[in-house]
Each structure stands twice: as structure tokens, then as C-alpha cells.
Amino acid sequence: MLVVSLGGSPSLRSRSGVLLDRARHWLHIQGVEVVTFQVRDFPAEDLLHARFDSPKVQHFLQLVAQADGLVVATPVYKASFAGALKTLLDLLPERALEHKVVLPIATGGSIAHMLAVDYALKPVLSALKAQETLQGIFADDSQIAYGEGSAAAQLAPALEQRLNESLEQFYSALARRPKPVAPGLLNERLISARWSI
Numbered sequence: 001m002l003v004v005s006l007g008g009s010p011s012l013r014s015r016s017g018v019l020l021d022r023a024r025h026w027l028h029i030q031g032v033e034v035v036t037f038q039v040r041d042f043p044a045e046d047l048l049h050a051r052f053d054s055p056k057v058q059h060f061l062q063l064v065a066q067a068d069g070l071v072v073a074t075p076v077y078k079a080s081f082a083g084a085l086k087t088l089l090d091l092l093p094e095r096a097l098e099h100k101v102v103l104p105i106a107t108g109g110s111i112a113h114m115l116a117v118d119y120a121l122k123p124v125l126s127a128l129k130a131q132e133t134l135q136g137i138f139a140d141d142s143q144i145a146y147g148e149g150s151a152a153a154q155l156a157p158a159l160e161q162r163l164n165e166s167l168e169q170f171y172s173a174l175a176r177r178p179k180p181v182a183p184g185l186l187n188e189r190l191i192s193a194r195w196s197i
């Protein structure tokens with residue numbers, strides 16, 4: 001299984017990034033291969049000028065095409081998801097998330113905008129034809145405490161539990177996801193079905 005993890009925060013020190021990192025670690029322990037991208041690592045000019053042919057963007061598109069699922073994390077900015085993330089999602093082809101399971105993660109300063117994923121990010125994932133978008137996780141900043149120095153960030157126990165439950169759901173959804181049948185294989189199956197009647 002291959003999962004693309006996408007961090008949508010422009011900030012290097014990022015609470016949504018902490019959750020994404022936990023998710024990556026959890027999936028890695030289950031034996032899932034995870035490739036991580038951060039929106040801030042893409043050349044800003046490529047994103048702002050919508051350069052579909054940028055090598056970094058092309059590499060990202062290739063991995064998304066190969067992936068079984070996507071974990072996408074974003075901060076809430078102005079009651080929506082981060083604009084930087086949108087500039088990258090805009091470069092994906094229309095059916096980029098077809099046959100894929102998506103787990104959205106968001107962090108915000110308060111719970112006032114906890115539905116931002118539902119009304120802002122999910123319609124975009126749906127426009128990209130995501131096969132299944134899970135409920136996802138929202139955390140407010142008070143639930144994620146940065147550690148001192150190199151110490152790991154601490155999650156509130158309720159958040160830790162929600163995150164683990166969501167990851168279990170994501171993993172099950174990945175495992176039961178129907179695989180697209182290659183056109184050649186479909187033809188072969190139809191021929192052998194005729195013989196077996």
C-alpha cells in the first residue's frame with residue numbers, strides 16, 4: 001500500500017504537521033509505505049503561476065496517481081483551509097483522487113471553525129473524485145502542546161484517541177478498497193466467464 005501524506009501548512013513549526021507526522025508514523029508501523037510532501041517545499045512561483053510542468057509538481061502528481069490513499073493536513077486560515085494548499089490541489093488533474101481514500105486533518109485556533117474541512121476542503125476532494133473521504137480529525141491548538149527543545153509534541157488524550165480511531169478507519173478503508181481492473185485484464189476475465197457458462 002502506498003499513501004501520500006500532504007502537509008498544507010506554510011509554517012515549519014506546525015500543529016497540523018504534528019498530527020500528520022503521527023499519522024505517518026502509525027501507518028509506517030502497519031507496513032504502509034508513506035511518501036510525504038509539504039506544500040511549503042514546492043517552489044512558490046510554480047504554485048502561483050500554476051506551472052503544471054514543474055518537475056516538483058510532476059513528481060507529486062505521479063506519486064498521487066500511484067497512491068492508494070492520501071492523508072492531507074491543513075491549518076484553518078480565515079475559516080477555510082490554507083490557500084497555499086489550494087494552489088497545489090488546483091494543479092491536480094480532475095480525476096486525480098479517483099479510486100483513492102482520503103483522510104483529512106485540520107487544526108484551528110478555536111472550535112468555531114471546526115467544520116471548515118466539511119464545507120471547504122471536502123468539496124475540493126470530491127471535485128477531484130476521491131472515492132471515499134473519511135470524517136477526518138479536527139483539533140484546536142490547545143490540544144497539541146509543542147515539546148521543549150527536541151521533545152515530541154504532546155497530544156490531549158481525547159485527540160490521541162480520535163486520531164488512532166481515524167487511522168484505524170483509514171487503514172481498513174485502504175484494505176477494502178476495490179482495485180481498478182486493467183482494461184486488458186477485464187477483457188481476459190470476460191472471455192473466461194463466457195467459457196465457464
Ligand SMILES: Cc1cc2nc3c(=O)[nH]c(=O)nc-3n(C[C@H](O)[C@H](O)[C@H](O)COP(=O)(O)O)c2cc1C
Pocket residue numbers: 009010011013014015016017074075076077078079080107108109110111112113140141
Ligand atoms: C493567517 C492565519 C489565519 C488563521 N485563521 C483562523 C481561523 O479563521 N479560524 C481558526 O480557528 N484559526 C485560525 N488560525 C489559527 C490556526 O488555524 C491554528 O493556529 C492552526 O493550528 C495552525 O496550524 P499549523 O501550525 O499547522 O500552521 C489562523 C492562523 C493564521 C496564521
